[in-house]
Amino acid sequence: xxxxxxxxxxxxxxxxxxxxxxxxxxxxxxxxxxxxxxxxxxxxxxxxxxxxxxxxxxxxxxxxxxxxxxxxxxxxxxxxxxxxxxxxxxxxxxxxxxxxxxxxxxxxxxxxxxxxxxxxxxxxxxxxxxxxxxxxxxxxxxxxxxxxxxxxxxxxxxxxxxxxxxxxxxxxxxxxxxxxxxxxxxxxxxxxxxxxxxxxxxxxxxxxxxxxxxxxxxxxxxxxxxxxxxxxxxxxxxxxxxxxxxxxxxxxxxxxxxxxxxxxxxxxxxxxxxxxxxxxxxxxxxxxxxxxxxxxxxxxxxxx
Amino acid sequence: xxxxxxxxxxxxxxxxxxxxxxxxxxxxxxxxxxxxxxxxxxxxxxxxxxxxxxxxxxxxxxxxxxxxxxxxxxxxxxxxxxxxxxxxxxxxxxxxxxxxxxxxxxxxxxxxxxxxxxxxxxxxxxxxxxxxxxxxxxxxxxxxxxxxxxxxxxxxxxxxxxxxxxxxxxxxxxxxxxxxxxxxxxxxxxxxxxxxxxxxxxxxxxxxxxxxxxxxxxxxxxxxxxxxxxxxxxxxxxxxxxxxxxxxxxxxxxxxxxxxxxxxxxxxxxxxxxxxxxxxxxxxxxxxxxxxxxxxxxxxxxxxxxxxxxxxxxxxxxxxxxxxxxxxxxxxxxxxxxxxxxxxxxxxxxxxxxxxxxxxxxxxxxxxxxxxxxxxxxxxxxxxxxxxxxxxxxxxxxxxxxxxxxxxxxxxxxxxxxxxx
Numbered sequence: 001x002x003x004x005x006x007x008x009x010x011x012x013x014x015x016x017x018x019x020x021x022x023x024x025x026x027x028x029x030x031x032x033x034x035x036x037x038x039x040x041x042x043x044x045x046x047x048x049x050x051x052x053x054x055x056x057x058x059x060x061x062x063x064x065x066x067x068x069x070x071x072x073x074x075x076x077x078x079x080x081x082x083x084x085x086x087x088x089x090x091x092x093x094x095x096x097x098x099x100x101x102x103x104x105x106x107x108x109x110x111x112x113x114x115x116x117x118x119x120x121x122x123x124x125x126x127x128x129x130x131x132x133x134x135x136x137x138x139x140x141x142x143x144x145x146x147x148x149x150x151x152x153x154x155x156x157x158x159x160x161x162x163x164x165x166x167x168x169x170x171x172x173x174x175x176x177x178x179x180x181x182x183x184x185x186x187x188x189x190x191x192x193x194x195x196x197x198x199x200x201x202x203x204x205x206x207x208x209x210x211x212x213x214x215x216x217x218x219x220x221x222x223x224x225x226x227x228x229x230x231x232x233x234x235x236x237x238x239x240x241x242x243x244x245x246x247x248x249x250x251x252x253x254x255x256x257x258x259x260x261x262x263x264x265x266x267x268x269x270x271x272x273x274x275x276x277x278x279x280x281x282x283x284x285x286x287x288x289x290x291x292x293x294x295x296x297x298x299x300x301x302x303x304x
Numbered sequence: 305x306x307x308x309x310x311x312x313x314x315x316x317x318x319x320x321x322x323x324x325x326x327x328x329x330x331x332x333x334x335x336x337x338x339x340x341x342x343x344x345x346x347x348x349x350x351x352x353x354x355x356x357x358x359x360x361x362x363x364x365x366x367x368x369x370x371x372x373x374x375x376x377x378x379x380x381x382x383x384x385x386x387x388x389x390x391x392x393x394x395x396x397x398x399x400x401x402x403x404x405x406x407x408x409x410x411x412x413x414x415x416x417x418x419x420x421x422x423x424x425x426x427x428x429x430x431x432x433x434x435x436x437x438x439x440x441x442x443x444x445x446x447x448x449x450x451x452x453x454x455x456x457x458x459x460x461x462x463x464x465x466x467x468x469x470x471x472x473x474x475x476x477x478x479x480x481x482x483x484x485x486x487x488x489x490x491x492x493x494x495x496x497x498x499x500x501x502x503x504x505x506x507x508x509x510x511x512x513x514x515x516x517x518x519x520x521x522x523x524x525x526x527x528x529x530x531x532x533x534x535x536x537x538x539x540x541x542x543x544x545x546x547x548x549x550x551x552x553x554x555x556x557x558x559x560x561x562x563x564x565x566x567x568x569x570x571x572x573x574x575x576x577x578x579x580x581x582x583x584x585x586x587x588x589x590x591x592x593x594x595x596x597x598x599x600x601x602x603x604x605x606x607x608x609x610x611x612x613x614x615x616x617x618x619x620x621x622x623x624x625x626x627x628x629x630x631x632x633x634x635x636x637x638x639x640x641x642x643x644x645x646x647x648x649x650x651x652x653x654x655x656x657x658x659x660x661x662x663x664x665x666x667x668x669x670x671x672x673x674x675x676x677x678x679x680x681x682x683x684x685x686x687x688x689x690x691x692x693x694x695x696x697x698x699x700x701x702x703x704x705x706x707x708x709x710x711x712x713x714x715x716x717x718x719x720x721x722x723x724x725x
Contacts, residue, residue: 011532014532017524017528017557018524018525021522021524021525021528025521025522028521118343118344119343122343122347126348126351127343127344127345127346127347127348127349127350127351128348128576129348129544129545129548129574129576130576130579130580131548131576131579131580131581133580133582138584140555140556142558147556147557147558148556149552149556222521222545222549223544223545223548223549223576223580225345225348225544225545226347228545230345230518231518231519231520231521231545232521234519235519259522262521262522262525263522263524263525264525266515266522266526267525267526267529270511270513270514271514271515271520271525271526272486272513272514272515272516274515275516275519
């Protein structure tokens with residue numbers, strides 16, 4: 001039979017598999033992007049070191065598994081407070097000094113932090129590629145003609161849970177309101193008696209806690225190495241801009257859209273095309289809806 | 305107080321200047337530049353190559369060095385092509401080296417050698433396999449390893465001569481799918497393998513699937529597509545993060561094929577794959593330098609001696625059998641010594657004459673290699689003998705050509721995913 005003729009979306013199980021892959025991959029992207037959108041949206045700081053915190057989370061998952069035999073699902077609970085502290089410390093030591101500086105200075109600072117962390121990992125743990133293989137990463141789940149991995153499903157569930165929690169936190173708690181107020185108008189927030197420095201510190205710490213947890217959760221899925229973060233970070237900017245700066249729901253939906261473009265494009269046209277597609281989407285969003293799909297109108301220039 | 309400090313400083317500066325002058329004058333050292341990616345995504349293999357260089361440098365120095373002097377290195381880091389070019393230039397202008405060895409990756413060797421060629425410095429490549437490397441008409445650029453064309457050629461040779469008969473298929477019945485990362489290494493190997501496969505009448509099930517290894521996060525779309533195309537052999541050229549990703553997801557998707565063939569000391573050919581997969585990696589083939597099972601007595605006597613000493617030296621330093629990176633860098637540096645023994649000079653013309661005059665049969669050097677360079681500065685496919693290795697229970701062992709090894713390939717064709725024990 002002509003092999004080319006058999007290719008096509010007509011087969012229902014192919015569509016189902018691509019759908020499942022999209023949702024699960026989108027979950028991983030969302031996990032990484034929620035932290036970024038929080039920092040981006042509230043602090044207006046482009047955190048180029050975001051991927052490196054992800055990498056640190058992956059190493060935490062790796063070392064806890066190989067040295068202590070701890071399952072990444074368990075380490076997840078440790079990682080959230082741990083990375084919260086790491087985030088708060090990073091804010092106090094590195095970010096606080098540049099939060100009112102120009103964007104150029106902030107970019108140089110976070111890029112510097114990113115390079116420093118990458119090389120720190122390289123010096124401490126070598127450039128080898130490590131893999132974490134707990135039982136759930138080895139357990140394929142087969143449902144109705146589709147197959148996926150248990151670690152991936154849990155990562156997806158956690159991503160949804162985290163998004164809902166953060167969304168609720170931002171919407172219904174006092175602290176969340178304060179954070180949103182700071183994002184909308186820094187000057188007015190100060191006049192209302194809000195300690196913006198504390199808000200920034202808190203946002204950064206929460207953002208880093210999210211990405212640290214993401215790192216631990218994806219450690220069974222991807223190779224752990226010093227520049228592992230670069231694999232995801234560029235893409236999470238696309239997600240964040242697509243969903244709207246600072247919009248947590250937007251980050252989730254943006255992730256799913258990017259994943260759909262990636263999976264569908266790779267299947268239909270070849271993997272080489274996937275970046276072309278989602279960057280076209282990125283440019284399209286910037287041209288037609290600069291605030292993103294869910295972003296507040298004009299939000300992209302707030303606080304700039 | 306300040307004056308005293310100034311005086312102390314002045315004394316220190318003078319002293320260190322004198323010391324430098326003294327060591328410079330007495331040294332009797334011959335310094336070459338070594339350029340490898342020691343940071344960034346390629347650093348894992350880059351460091352292994354550097355280790356290989358250092359091991360063989362010590363072997364060379366135990367045997368009297370080069371040109372009567374102790375061989376030393378000035379090491380530079382080349383994480384990306386821009387850094388490769390600028391660091392090569394720095395080695396030449398600031399460190400004054402006349403020979404640069406390096407740089408392992410096909411992403412780097414082009415830029416680095418270009419910089420060396422501009423300064424009329426000898427560039428000695430021990431690993432990169434980009435086929436364009438020796439087609440630029442650069443007179444002082446040499447490569448000891450074969451290029452990707454050779455890799456592709458060997459791979460198809462193995463598939464047609466060794467695998468096809470065991471699948472009970474004629475070459476023109478064998479369906480092959482090409483998947484590859486998209487650097488010049490992946491493209492070079494893949495395109496040469498495709499050309500050779502076409503000559504021999506293999507059936508290519510679809511156009512090759514190229515992807516960027518630094519941004520690939522999901523292989524399922526590719527696997528779903530391949531499953532529909534149902535190839536017998538998957539020819540996959542991968543780096544160290546995408547190889548385990550493909551293998552894991554192929555298993556999840558229960559993608560059944562008869563064999564997977566890779567080439568090169570990275571991806572499926574790197575130690576990290578075995579560590580990552582353990583027994584689940586069973587059955588994968590990678591074209592490489594010889595591994596365990598390689599018969600010393602299949603080499604010429606002088607080859608046996610040097611190969612044994614090399615293995616022992618690597619074992620002593622790393623505690624393991626030589627890995628691909630060690631073998632490429634080590635074999636290449638040993639060859640540089642042979643050339644310098646002959647030329648007794650780093651003058652580019654004398655050096656070139658010595659390179660061209662070397663003519664050693666297969667089995668005389670580290671890795672069982674021989675030597676015969678072409679006018680383009682490329683060691684020949686026929687002399688740089690390559691071997692097919694297979695992952696068997698966490699170890700990469702030599703399985704082909706069979707006359708060189710005590711091991712035999714298993715799992716032909718690959719059975720169900722859980723039955724490869």
